[in-house]
Amino acid sequence: MFNGRDVVYCYDGSFDGLLCCVFESFVRRETPIGITAGAQEQLTLTEVLDVPTDPEKAARVGLAIPKKISPRTEELVKIAFLTFGEDKDLLILKYLQKGFSVGGRIEDMLADDTVNALYRAIQHCTTEAQRMKQFIRFSDFDGYLAAVIEPKNKVIPLIADHFTDRYRNENFLIYDETHRMALVYHSNRAEIAENIYFEMPDAGAEEERYRELWKSFYDAIAIKERYNPRCRMNMMPKRYWKHMTEFSENEFAKKKSGTETIGVKPSLPRN
Amino acid sequence: MDMFEKLKILGESAKYDASCTSSGVDRRGGTSDGIGSASSCGICHSFSADGRCISLLKILMTNYCLFDCKYCVNRRSNDVPRARFTPDEIADLTINFYRRNYIEGLFLSSGIIQSPDYTCEQLIEAVSLLRNKYKFYGYIHAKAIPGADPELINRLGVLADRISVNIELPSQKSLNALAPDKSKSSILLPMGHITNRIKQNSYEIVKYKSAPKFAPAGQSTQMIIGATPDTDFQILRLSEAMYGKYSLKRVFYSAYVPVGDQKLLPPAGTKPPLLREHRLYQADWLLRFYGFKAEEILDEQHQEFNPLLDPKCNWALHHPECFPVEINRAPYEMLLRVPGIGVKSAQKIVTARRQTKLDYPDLRKLGVVLKRANYFILCSGKRAEGLIVTETGIMRQLMSASTVKELEQKGGFEQLSFFAQENNVDKFPALPSLPSVEDTVKCLTGEM
Numbered sequence: 001m002f003n004g005r006d007v008v009y010c011y012d013g014s015f016d017g018l019l020c021c022v023f024e025s026f027v028r029r030e031t032p033i034g035i036t037a038g039a040q041e042q043l044t045l046t047e048v049l050d051v052p053t054d055p056e057k058a059a060r061v062g063l064a065i066p067k068k069i070s071p072r073t074e075e076l077v078k079i080a081f082l083t084f085g086e087d088k089d090l091l092i093l094k095y096l097q098k099g100f101s102v103g104g105r106i107e108d109m110l111a112d113d114t115v116n117a118l119y120r121a122i123q124h125c126t127t128e129a130q131r132m133k134q135f136i137r138f139s140d141f142d143g144y145l146a147a148v149i150e151p152k153n154k155v156i157p158l159i160a161d162h163f164t165d166r167y168r169n170e171n172f173l174i175y176d177e178t179h180r181m182a183l184v185y186h187s188n189r190a191e192i193a194e195n196i197y198f199e200m201p202d203a204g205a206e207e208e209r210y211r212e213l214w215k216s217f218y219d220a221i222a223i224k225e226r227y228n229p230r231c232r233m234n235m236m237p238k239r240y241w242k243h244m245t246e247f248s249e250n251e252f253a254k255k256k257s258g259t260e261t262i263g264v265k266p267s268l269p270r271n
Numbered sequence: 272m273d274m275f276e277k278l279k280i281l282g283e284s285a286k287y288d289a290s291c292t293s294s295g296v297d298r299r300g301g302t303s304d305g306i307g308s309a310s311s312c313g314i315c316h317s318f319s320a321d322g323r324c325i326s327l328l329k330i331l332m333t334n335y336c337l338f339d340c341k342y343c344v345n346r347r348s349n350d351v352p353r354a355r356f357t358p359d360e361i362a363d364l365t366i367n368f369y370r371r372n373y374i375e376g377l378f379l380s381s382g383i384i385q386s387p388d389y390t391c392e393q394l395i396e397a398v399s400l401l402r403n404k405y406k407f408y409g410y411i412h413a414k415a416i417p418g419a420d421p422e423l424i425n426r427l428g429v430l431a432d433r434i435s436v437n438i439e440l441p442s443q444k445s446l447n448a449l450a451p452d453k454s455k456s457s458i459l460l461p462m463g464h465i466t467n468r469i470k471q472n473s474y475e476i477v478k479y480k481s482a483p484k485f486a487p488a489g490q491s492t493q494m495i496i497g498a499t500p501d502t503d504f505q506i507l508r509l510s511e512a513m514y515g516k517y518s519l520k521r522v523f524y525s526a527y528v529p530v531g532d533q534k535l536l537p538p539a540g541t542k543p544p545l546l547r548e549h550r551l552y553q554a555d556w557l558l559r560f561y562g563f564k565a566e567e568i569l570d571e572q573h574q575e576f577n578p579l580l581d582p583k584c585n586w587a588l589h590h591p592e593c594f595p596v597e598i599n600r601a602p603y604e605m606l607l608r609v610p611g612i613g614v615k616s617a618q619k620i621v622t623a624r625r626q627t628k629l630d631y632p633d634l635r636k637l638g639v640v641l642k643r644a645n646y647f648i649l650c651s652g653k654r655a656e657g658l659i660v661t662e663t664g665i666m667r668q669l670m671s672a673s674t675v676k677e678l679e680q681k682g683g684f685e686q687l688s689f690f691a692q693e694n695n696v697d698k699f700p701a702l703p704s705l706p707s708v709e710d711t712v713k714c715l716t717g718e719m
Contacts, residue, residue: 231322
């Protein structure tokens with residue numbers, strides 16, 4: 001039904017924009033060789049088709065997904081849109097093309113290459129979201145909580161519900177440094193802000209004290225006869241350590257040099 | 272004594288307790304006042320340098336103790352610094368750690384001070400302060416104090432999500448020798464009481480919507496491994512019985528780390544039996560998720576785990592009559608028994624084969640570890656192409672990478688056989704006189 005064609009679709013980067021690409025591919029009965037968000041100049045060798053975002057077309061595709069494929073597919077595609085792979089847009093397009101032709105059955109076609117690749121990307125994204133629920137560390141600034149994260153996927157929409165429910169009566173901010181977006185929760189209202197910049201202020205004395213208490217607990221709980229850095233790294237990959245209290249150095253620690261911390265270079269806790 | 276010192280002492284004295292899970296209960300905060308929620312899958316917030324999960328603030332209320340259990344670092348006769356938290360200190364630490372997303376909640380245990388009843392009351396006070404004053408909706412795991420009044424355990428259970436009584440040692444004999452202040456009945460009694468209370472509660476909450484929930488995340492226990500001569504088979508059978516009879520959610524195994532020289536115990540400096548603990552957890556998984564019975568994994572003749580192979584591979588090699596398994600037709604229960612296929616990939620196979628016939632490359636996509644599974648499966652009646660079956664080859668594929676490396680360094684690969692006996696970890700025996708070795712290989716290759 002779809003012919004591969006040497007063309008690259010270019011859309012505005014919004015979810016609706018991507019749905020319009022899907023619409024376009026159905027109208028033209030073709031599969032592009034690539035989809036890019038925003039103009040990219042190096043692609044001059046191939047034909048580029050600008051796909052404008054048309055809310056009406058997007059809505060038609062958007063409504064058809066749960067109806068003609070399945071409600072679950074709608075959820076999956078939304079998560080897939082948050083993943084970071086370069087070919088994620090094309091993958092979503094191919095998945096939907098297939099979905100519209102076979103229906104809800106596509107959910108079970110785990111051995112199909114497109115389905116498999118998409119599910120893998122989604123898995124990576126949901127795993128990272130789970131890791132964020134585990135490893136995000138807040139700091140308290142006069143009653144406001146703030147945390148900085150650097151995920152590969154855009155996980156904020158996936159973790160928003162968890163944190164707003166958990167800290168329902170707090171005010172907090174989670175800043176995603178990779179994608180320059182943030183979840184801001186203030187007076188029981190949550191909002192996702194994009195294209196912003198945030199820098200963590202210096203911690204106050206009380207904040208430092210709790211950080212140090214946590215670090216000293218972290219060191220005390222390890223059993224030195226069972227030291228196993230490899231296992232720790234598997235469970236808690238190093239790229240998350242940067243923003244974790246357990247591994248941070250600060251002024252307070254230097255002053256109170258009696259307490260040894262397991263810093264970026266892991267060392268054995270003293271008994 | 273300042274907080275830093277207290278936290279260090281009371282965190283360190285709690286560290287030998289293996290359980291640190293925050294799973295088993297789903298609770299949303301919704302629009303309530305207060306703070307916190309719980310997620311049924313549990314959330315590990317950190318991992319300590321020994322690779323163990325930290326999901327709860329795991330502390331003792333105090334490490335003063337009347338008891339003199341030989342295996343315990345907090346025993347009365349041990350000369351260690353002692354400390355005690357007040358309920359307010361515990362609540363303050365918990366809330367402040369929780370707000371910063373360091374932890375999922377509190378794991379509170381204690382040494383026995385004055386009397387079991389008094390100790391239990393103190394725990395109740397701390398936990399109730401958290402729940403009622405601070406409106407804490409996070410996870411709380413409390414230790415039931417052996418010997419405390421059942422009414423006190425009831426009160427604790429209504430406040431906590433999970434309660435545990437540690438069985439500590441796998442047999443009455445070992446308990447008599449090492450824990451003179453505890454008896455099997457003083458441990459099993461509260462365990463049985465909690466089980467009944469949980470069961471009773473499940474009727475209550477059907478009848479009355481507002482009935483308080485009793486330990487909604489269930490009950491768990493832990494045993495110390497390697498401090499006594501109990502065999503793996505005894506331990507595994509005990510676990511199986513406890514999962515059945517007491518409906519425990521988890522049994523934890525804790526490799527014994529020598530805490531000071533004791534006549535009856537392994538001397539200081541003995542390495543904790545980590546491999547054994549690991550094998551026990553693997554077998555535990557087989558009991559809980561793979562439909563195995565303890566008697567299938569070990570038996571009277573084989574009381575110890577094979578150090579070279581995980582229990583599932585070991586079972587598969589000893590049951591050639593069950594293999595090969597046809598991927599496109601075999602029932603789910605049988606797929607689970609294939610080395611290299613886990614719960615997730617078995618489920619995926621069952622789903623995916625509804626849509627298409629599966630072949631070897633498909634299996635790889637579904638997450639099957641083919642280097643192990645290859646020897647035990649058929650896809651549409653065919654073996655994997657180019658599969659060479661030799662005894663050493665199979666062993667090599669089935670062993671973990673670290674075991675392979677270790678063996679290579681010792682140059683022990685030549686004499687390797689399926690039936691390497693447990694007791695000879697260091698000197699691998701030549702082919703034992705069991706006649707079935709060759710038969711097994713032939714059976715696996717389908718020559719028979």
